[in-house]
Amino acid sequence: MQENRSFDNLFNGFPGADTVQNGLNKTELIPLKPVSIADSRDLDHSHRRWWIDWDHGSMDGFAQDGADSSTLPYSYVPRNEVEPYWTMASEYTLGDRMFQSNTGPSFVAHQYLIAAQSADVAENPTGGIWGCDAKPDSTAARIGPQGSELPGVYPCFDYKTVADLLDDRGITWRYYAPAPTDGFYILSAYQAIRHIRFSPDWHDNVISPQNKVLVDIAAGQLAQVTWIVPDFAHSDHPGSGSTEGPDWVAAIVNAIGNSRFWDSTAIFITWDDWGGWYDHVVPPEVDKMGPGFRVPLLVVSPYARHGYVSHQFHEASGFGTFIEENFGLPSLGARDALSDDFADCFDYQQTPATYRSINTRVTADALIHEAPTGPPDDD
Numbered sequence: 565m566q567e568n569r570s571f572d573n574l575f576n577g578f579p580g581a582d583t584v585q586n587g588l589n590k591t592e593l594i595p596l597k598p599v600s601i602a603d604s605r606d607l608d609h610s611h612r613r614w615w616i617d618w619d620h621g622s623m624d625g626f627a628q629d630g631a632d633s634s635t636l637p638y639s640y641v642p643r644n645e646v647e648p649y650w651t652m653a654s655e656y657t658l659g660d661r662m663f664q665s666n667t668g669p670s671f672v673a674h675q676y677l678i679a680a681q682s683a684d685v686a687e688n689p690t691g692g693i694w695g696c697d698a699k700p701d702s703t704a705a706r707i708g709p710q711g712s713e714l715p716g717v718y719p720c721f722d723y724k725t726v727a728d729l730l731d732d733r734g735i736t737w738r739y740y741a742p743a744p745t746d747g748f749y750i751l752s753a754y755q756a757i758r759h760i761r762f763s764p765d766w767h768d769n770v771i772s773p774q775n776k777v778l779v780d781i782a783a784g785q786l787a788q789v790t791w792i793v794p795d796f797a798h799s800d801h802p803g804s805g806s807t808e809g810p811d812w813v814a815a816i817v818n819a820i821g822n823s824r825f826w827d828s829t830a831i832f833i834t835w836d837d838w839g840g841w842y843d844h845v846v847p848p849e850v851d852k853m854g855p856g857f858r859v860p861l862l863v864v865s866p867y868a869r870h871g872y873v874s875h876q877f878h879e880a881s882g883f884g885t886f887i888e889e890n891f892g893l894p895s896l897g898a899r900d901a902l903s904d905d906f907a908d909c910f911d912y913q914q915t916p917a918t919y920r921s922i923n924t925r926v927t928a929d930a931l932i933h934e935a936p937t938g939p940p941d942d943d
Contacts, residue, residue: 565793567670567940568609568839569641571660571858572596574800576640578653580873581660583930587638587842588624596842599639599648607637607804608839610834611668611686615711617840618667618847626842630800637842645807648814649862655920656868659861663847664837665880665899667711667856670940671719673836673880674753677791678739680724680881680898684853689719694760695755696720705853717917722758725763726789726884729893736787738780742795742939743772750887751793751939764857775886775932781819788827789887792816796929799940802839808869808936811926817864819928820918824917826866830910832883833862848877865908866916876908880902 575581576596586593608628617637619625626637643650652658665676668686671694675682686707691699696719704718730737741752752770756761760770769787771777777792796804798812813833820829838857845858861878881899886906888895895901 565674565791566813566833567794567799568837568841569800569835569860570838571662571845571860572843573640573839573841574646574649574835574860575653575660577643577657578650578658578873581841582845582846582875587626587844588622588625588760589627589635589638590676590788592867594635594638596638596640598642599636600807601727601809602640602805602807604802604805605636608838609840611707611713611841614667615842616821617857618718622651622848623844623846625730628840631689633845636838636863639841641890646810648810648924651922652814652817652864654871656865657863657874659863659873659874659878659909660858661845661875662834662878663831663855664863665884666854666859668837670751670836671756674751674793675756676880677836678727678753678901679723679757679884680835680896680900680903681723683717683721683851684717684740685717685719685724686713687716690716694751694774695717696758697755702713708797719756719811720758720761721756724896725754725757725760726896727754727769729758729888730891731765731894735789735893737789737818738769738771738787739791739881740771740777741793742774753791773936775934777816778819778928778932781816781823781825785824786820786826788891788938794940795937797934797937799942800835804937808926808931810930811924812920814924815926815928815931818924822921826919827916829865830867830886831864832886832906833864834880835859836880850879850899853899863868864904865910866919867910867912867914869909869911872909873908877908878904878905882906905915
């Protein structure tokens with residue numbers, strides 16, 4: 565799970581995908597301009613901002629006051645900065661109808677990744693620490709009528725998650741996340757699940773730092789279900805000052821591709837929210853929580869369809885649906901019960917081909933030994 569990129573922003577001009585060269589700012593047509601993935605400017609991507617950007621489906625409210633340029637959201641990342649992503653998209657499957665599950669920022673998006681719900685929470689929690697380690701006065705606003713916000717709740721929940729389904733069947737799982745800082749900030753979605761945070765699962769299955777995943781794969785250790793979130797420098801988050809996100813993702817894919825796990829693995833790569841960047845496709849409405857705007861999707865597997873652009877509707881809750889169907893698990897009964905299982909992205913009849921490594925500018929060894937840069941998103 566990478567950070568804060570819309571489809572029009574990250575895969576602009578990809579052959580066969582639905583992208584545009586101009587965006588609407590009310591009635592004004594604005595040409596999308598190239599902006600480095602390492603650009604220092606961040607954009608508002610709160611739940612309230614989403615409603616302004618969306619503008620009742622007009623998709624013309626992305627211009628932001630207070631930014632260095634009010635039209636900064638009307639931008640795209642040059643291909644040469646994200647070549648590993650384009651290589652994966654060309655070799656395997658790219659989804660151009662993938663939507664974030666919620667209409668807001670990261671905390672909520674990551675709850676949908678593991679639970680297909682957020683207890684109607686719409687915003688990031690107040691304060692610098694999220695989840696069950698948040699300060700006692702921390703709250704996270706809930707969604708109200710017509711996208712309004714209701715008084716917040718403490719950001720620590722006990723709803724059922726995919727990890728609970730896996731534990732019930734003895735299926736192994738791990739969640740790799742950045743190491744805690746002095747404030748004990750760690751962007752693991754399971755930090756907000758009380759019965760995981762204060763159980764042996766937290767110590768056994770939530771692994772920090774996140775780059776340990778490369779060490780574990782090299783040692784022949786990979787859980788049956790694995791979630792991976794990056795630290796700031798490798799997240800693609802605006803303002804990180806780094807171009808290493810694509811190399812980080814490709815290093816993990818290379819590690820799996822060159823291991824004994826390749827012939828039985830499906831790798832899903834997506835971005836948790838739109839980050840404030842323009843996208844022209846109006847999201848469908850499933851329920852009061854979303855989905856939100858389009859984000860990229862890459863499906864990498866020996867069974868992924870080759871050179872395929874999926875135009876079918878997908879959203880992040882579908883990862884839970886895929887896991888449930890793959891392992892014969894019951895549904896959580898949340899958004900996963902309504903979500904597509906990415907079936908069109910696979911051809912299980914094709915013979916697995918030998919993996920071809922993706923070129924990167926930064927080696928896996930360098931990524932393993934880089935100093936931590938903190939959580940990918942604290943806004």
